[in-house]
Amino acid sequence: MLLDGTNITLGTCYYPEHWNRSIWADDLTRMKEAGISVVRVAEFAWSKIEPREGEYTYEFFDDFLDLAWEAGMRVIFSTPTATPPAWLTEEYPEVLNATRDGDLIRHGSRRHYNYNSPVYRELSANIVERAARHYAGHPAVVGWQVDNEFNCENQTFYSESDNMAFRRFLKEKYGTVECLNEAWGTVFWNQTYTAFSEVHVPRRTNSGAVNPHLELDYIRFISDSVCSFAAMQADILRQYIKPGDFITTNGMFGHIDNHALTRDNLTFYTYDSYPNFAYCVDGFQAQEPFKDRWSSRSLAEVRSISPKFGIMEQQSGANGWNVSMEAPAPRPGQMTLWTMQSIAHGADYISYFRWRTCTFGTEMYWHGILDYSGRENRRLKELREISRKVANLQEAAGAVYEARVAIVRDYDNQWDAEVDHWHGRILRPSEDALFTALQQSHVMFDYVYLDDFVSVGQLARYSVLFYPHPEILTKQRVKLLEQYTASGGKLVVGCRTGQKDLRGFCVAEPLPGLAAYLTGTDVPEYTLAAPDEADVVINWDGVKLAAPVFRDMLAVCGEDAQVLARYEGGCYAGEPALVRNCFGRGEVYYFGSTFDVATVKTFLDKLSVKEPLALLLRLPESCELAVRRKDNTDYIFVLNYTKEEAKINLLFPLEELLGGMREEGEVTVPAYGVKVYRTSCMEREAINRGKA
Numbered sequence: 197m198l199l200d201g202t203n204i205t206l207g208t209c210y211y212p213e214h215w216n217r218s219i220w221a222d223d224l225t226r227m228k229e230a231g232i233s234v235v236r237v238a239e240f241a242w243s244k245i246e247p248r249e250g251e252y253t254y255e256f257f258d259d260f261l262d263l264a265w266e267a268g269m270r271v272i273f274s275t276p277t278a279t280p281p282a283w284l285t286e287e288y289p290e291v292l293n294a295t296r297d298g299d300l301i302r303h304g305s306r307r308h309y310n311y312n313s314p315v316y317r318e319l320s321a322n323i324v325e326r327a328a329r330h331y332a333g334h335p336a337v338v339g340w341q342v343d344n345e346f347n348c349e350n351q352t353f354y355s356e357s358d359n360m361a362f363r364r365f366l367k368e369k370y371g372t373v374e375c376l377n378e379a380w381g382t383v384f385w386n387q388t389y390t391a392f393s394e395v396h397v398p399r400r401t402n403s404g405a406v407n408p409h410l411e412l413d414y415i416r417f418i419s420d421s422v423c424s425f426a427a428m429q430a431d432i433l434r435q436y437i438k439p440g441d442f443i444t445t446n447g448m449f450g451h452i453d454n455h456a457l458t459r460d461n462l463t464f465y466t467y468d469s470y471p472n473f474a475y476c477v478d479g480f481q482a483q484e485p486f487k488d489r490w491s492s493r494s495l496a497e498v499r500s501i502s503p504k505f506g507i508m509e510q511q512s513g514a515n516g517w518n519v520s521m522e523a524p525a526p527r528p529g530q531m532t533l534w535t536m537q538s539i540a541h542g543a544d545y546i547s548y549f550r551w552r553t554c555t556f557g558t559e560m561y562w563h564g565i566l567d568y569s570g571r572e573n574r575r576l577k578e579l580r581e582i583s584r585k586v587a588n589l590q591e592a593a594g595a596v597y598e599a600r601v602a603i604v605r606d607y608d609n610q611w612d613a614e615v616d617h618w619h620g621r622i623l624r625p626s627e628d629a630l631f632t633a634l635q636q637s638h639v640m641f642d643y644v645y646l647d648d649f650v651s652v653g654q655l656a657r658y659s660v661l662f663y664p665h666p667e668i669l670t671k672q673r674v675k676l677l678e679q680y681t682a683s684g685g686k687l688v689v690g691c692r693t694g695q696k697d698l699r700g701f702c703v704a705e706p707l708p709g710l711a712a713y714l715t716g717t718d719v720p721e722y723t724l725a726a727p728d729e730a731d732v733v734i735n736w737d738g739v740k741l742a743a744p745v746f747r748d749m750l751a752v753c754g755e756d757a758q759v760l761a762r763y764e765g766g767c768y769a770g771e772p773a774l775v776r777n778c779f780g781r782g783e784v785y786y787f788g789s790t791f792d793v794a795t796v797k798t799f800l801d802k803l804s805v806k807e808p809l810a811l812l813l814r815l816p817e818s819c820e821l822a823v824r825r826k827d828n829t830d831y832i833f834v835l836n837y838t839k840e841e842a843k844i845n846l847l848f849p850l851e852e853l854l855g856g857m858r859e860e861g862e863v864t865v866p867a868y869g870v871k872v873y874r875t876s877c878m879e880r881e882a883i884n885r886g887k888a
């Protein structure tokens with residue numbers, strides 16, 4: 197069984213419908229020979245099961261599944277709802293998504309449907325049920341993927357069905373139109389409604405501004421729509437799947453509460469990891485300074501959604517649509533590096549996108565392991581080498597990523613930061629800086645999303661929490677943070693903490709609102725950082741920290757609070773800029789500005805969490821460090837993402853698993869190279885004691 201903690205498994209994505217069936221058997225044999233034992237199929241193949249409305253033909257995938265079974269291959273079968281067929285969209289145009297101006301998004305690409313069309317729900321339920329009833333019992337099938345990449349390419353929905361569903365969503369949430377008016381502050385600019393039928397999903401407006409509280413609820417509504425569409429499918433699948441088979445979905449895109457989606461519907465979540473986006477020559481995603489190392493941030497997020505997770509699509513070739521995205525082929529070693537990046541972060545299933553590069557269609561330049569001809573090539577050779585290395589890592593299956601620091605998030609703030617320009621301007625750079633500083637200081641971290649399901653016990657696993665700018669706070673979240681801190685945790689927050697409520701209204705209480713008691717801080721004044729005051733710094737024991745984007749002037753308001761740093765320069769010169777409040781057995785730090793990399797590094801230093809393995813090994817900033825722990829053994833991953841070799845220093849002899857050698861002292865990690873060291877916790881403790 198995948199992800200049961202006993203194995204790390206390799207798979208691939210295969211499209212039998214793209215190839216002459218005469219090559220299927222050979223492809224399956226070659227996959228097996230290269231170490232692949234699972235294929236994912238059918239996510240875009242509705243017409244292969246229902247070529248015309250009400251006409252069903254199962255032979256195509258029956259034949260494929262039989263061959264797969266004979267080849268000893270396991271299959272993940274997908275529901276094909278990401279690409280409704282032409283007969284469907286032609287007959288029922290109301291299933292299509294629309295632009296903000298209400299124009300229908302036409303057939304021809306993918307994900308052109310909307311989640312709320314009753315017709316689409318019915319036809320989707322039908323195809324899911326037909327596919328599940330027919331294929332779920334096949335012995336080769338081990339699990340199901342629901343749809344493909346919810347919200348990929350488009351995260352906004354403006355069809356008439358969405359309008360109607362939005363009104364139902366609001367009616368359920370607010371009960372009466374009066375309560376809705378209150379919750380959205382519609383008295384402002386005379387937006388008051390007299391009936392739910394007057395409410396619309398966001399539309400084109402003068403100046404582009406839309407009621408911000410409506411927009412925030414609209415994103416919640418989209419998330420709700422995705423979750424209920426997925427639930428409709430998962431409920432059907434559960435009736436048919438064999439005991440032990442799983443239900444998953446893949447991707448990780450915006451405007452979805454992926455935690456709720458997973459909790460309510462899936463056995464586990466899978467992510468699609470395309471680190472080579474960072475090398476796109478058209479600047480599609482210029483991810484400086486880390487390039488492909490940024491994918492580690494997404495992997496941390498997936499881990500938060502689903503502690504057990506797999507990679508449904510792991511990049512193996514160049515990116516390329518005929519209309520966009522141009523990237524070089526992965527260099528020798530990068531396919532291995534990205535595989536190990538995923539494993540280092542906790543993935544025990546890695547499935548390559550895709551086995552063969554398609555010779556036609558929009559993705560004809562999106563390469564897989566094999567090129568068009570299917571001939572032997574470098575990437576297939578590298579895959580065989582990966583399989584050999586993964587065999588050496590099998591004992592690490594099920595090991596848990598070891599983080600003692602977490603970045604706290606919640607969907608309300610993430611989505612409000614999209615809607616509210618001021619909020620986005622402070623949250624995004626701080627989150628980027630946190631990731632960069634944590635990576636460069638080799639501090640493993642998790643994301644924790646504060647929702648109704650998080651317990652103090654879960655938070656207590658971390659000695660330090662960074663919750664950079666929780667503008668929106670609720671009593672319940674504050675209580676959780678109070679309990680965490682009281683029991684010894686250290687919490688760091690930044691400017692604008694507590695300034696909004698769940699509706700996205702600014703609170704009328706003195707700032708930081710609900711967080712005043714917890715932080716022991718008062719915010720008598722605040723300002724955006726003016727360009728002519730760009731040189732303002734915060735002096736913390738002689739270390740001068742930048743105060744970019746926004747500044748809260750602080751004051752202490754509790755007996756246990758103390759000013760640690762003050763502004764230098766600008767209007768707030770001499771005023772408190774950093775307050776520490778001792779709260780129970782823990783501490784809360786209120787930093788008055790946004791966080792840049794140097795600021796985060798200073799916190800990591802002062803809070804004694806940087807370089808957690810410094811007694812065991814030393815490594816340059818250019819290498820990522822990740823540790824997975826199982827029973828009493830640590831698996832220490834060192835990943836070099838650069839084209840230069842890196843030198844690391846092992847202070848004790850350690851067993852390296854990929855090469856099967858013991859290593860000590862200065863060790864070279866080749867360009868794009870990876871090392872995985874095994875050490876027992878006892879060994880580590882002895883080392884720590886010896887050095888202490």
Ligand code: GLA
Pocket residue numbers: 344345468509549559562
């Ligand atoms: C996604 C999809 C795949 C394919 C690849 C490459 O992640 O799930 O179907 O389109 O990207 O574009």
